[in-house]
Amino acid sequence: MYDSGAGNADGFDRLKRCIEKAVGISTNLTITDNSSSLLTITTKDKTLVVRAHKMFLTAPFGVMKEIANIASNKKTKNSVIKKYIKDNADSIKTPPINRKRTVITQGKFHDLREMFDAVNSTYFGGSISCVITWARRSSMGFAKRRRLGAYNSELGIITINPVLDKPLIPRYIVEYIIYHEMLHIGVGVRRGKNKRSVHFREFKELERQFKDYEAVVSFIKGNFDLFH
Ligand SMILES: [Zn+2]
Secondary structure (H helix, E strand, C coil): CCCCCCCCHHHHHHHHHHHHHHCCCCEEEEEEECCCCCCCEECCCCEEEEEHHHHHHHHHHHHHHHHHHHCCCCCCHHHHHHHHHHHHHHHHHHCCCCCCCCCCCCCCCCCCHHHHHHHHHHHHHCCCEEEEEEECCCCCCHHHHHHCCEEEECCCCEEEEECCCCCCCHHHHHHHHHHHHHHHHCCCCCEECCCECCCCHHHHHHHCCCCCCHHHHHHHHCCCCHHC
């Protein structure tokens, strides 16, 4: 239920190596699309946990070095990072939507915008900003791939499969699909041993925090015919 992502493997490895070299412990790096929290560095179980906005993937060495300095508690003024963020401010704005793309939030039965706002305030403190729309019935690889939702990080758009716009589909199902796609924005992309990972373990743990998670799983299992 996810398509494109913020992938820049070279930058990812470069940043990870740079930090690990500076701190000398293993680093769990996550790249995010979250513009309200550009860089956080914490430790958990002797592992350094770094969450960085995707702009840092292409940062010059000086910026990466400063991130490594912060991680290893060296004194630093963060001035290089601050300047870099300022220079790259454009990349953290929600991208302008393609004019040709029609955004439809009000379905026949379910209103995506209203649900998005509710999920945003319940689970993300209102921090996620992006466009949401029903997919055109004819469009997308949605039907073929049985995809219920997708997040396009280039366009900053969440698209929801219109098969969900039925009175028999409960509100919590649509909210859950929206929640899943918003998690992609909130937690970002991680890189596994060999490939980019979008549904990593912590992602799945967060999915289970959805308040009706058990009901969602059993509804989808028991009503498969409704989803096409
Ligand atoms: Zn997904």
